Amino acid sequence: MTNYPRDEFDRVPEFSTRVGSHHAHGWAQSAASKSTGGKLRWVVLTAVLVLVIGALSFIFGPQLKETLATSAESETSQSQEKTAESSEEAAPSESESPSSTIDDEDVLYGQLIGVYNAASVAGLANAGEEAMTEAGFTSVVADNWTKPAEVSAVYYMSEAYRTTAEKAAEVLNIDEVLQTSNIPNRVTVVLGSDDTLGLNE
The missing domain is CATH 1.20.5 (Single alpha-helices involved in coiled-coils or other helix-helix interfaces)
Structure with a gap:
C-alpha cells in the first residue's frame, strides 16, 4: 500500500453534516x-x-x-x-266661502231698499233686486241711477241701517259701504260697471 503524505483533505471530521455539492443549499x-x-x-x-x-x-x-x-x-x-x-x-279651498260676520238678527229684512242701475246695462237693477229677494229682503225696488258709476256701492243714512247695508253688500258682492244722507232711501244700492253680479261672465 502506497503511503501518501496527509494533507488538508485528510482532516475531515468523522461525523460531518456536509452534503455533496449537488445537495448544496x-x-x-x-x-x-x-x-x-x-x-x-x-x-x-x-x-x-x-x-x-x-x-x-x-x-x-x-x-x-x-x-x-x-x-x-x-x-x-x-x-x-x-x-x-x-x-x-295651509291654504283655504277656493270653493269655501268665508263665513259671514254679520248677525242676521240685526238685519232689517223688511226695510225698503232701492237697487239702482248705474252702468247702463239692461236688466242690472232687476238682477240685483232678484238677488236681494232670494236673500230674504222683502221690500226691494229697482230703478235707474241718475248718472253712471264705475264702482258699485251701498249707502245708508244712519248707524241704525249700517248692518242692513252691510248685509246687502254681502249679497251683491259689493265692497264699498258708505254712510250719507243724500240718498233716496235709507238703504240704497248703486250697481256700477264693475259687474259685481257677474252678468258679463
Missing part, C-alpha cells in the same frame, strides 16, 4: 419551496373570493339596484304627497 430550496407554496395558496384563495363576489354581483346586482330605485321613488312620492297635503291644509 438544500435547506434554502426547501424553505423557498414552502414559502412559494404558501403564497400561491393565498393567491388562489383571493382569486376564488373575487370570482365569488363577481358572480354574486352579476346575479343579484340588477335586483338590488331595482329595489333601491323603487325604494327611493316611493320615499320621494310619499314626501311629495305630504307636502301637497300640508299645502292644502
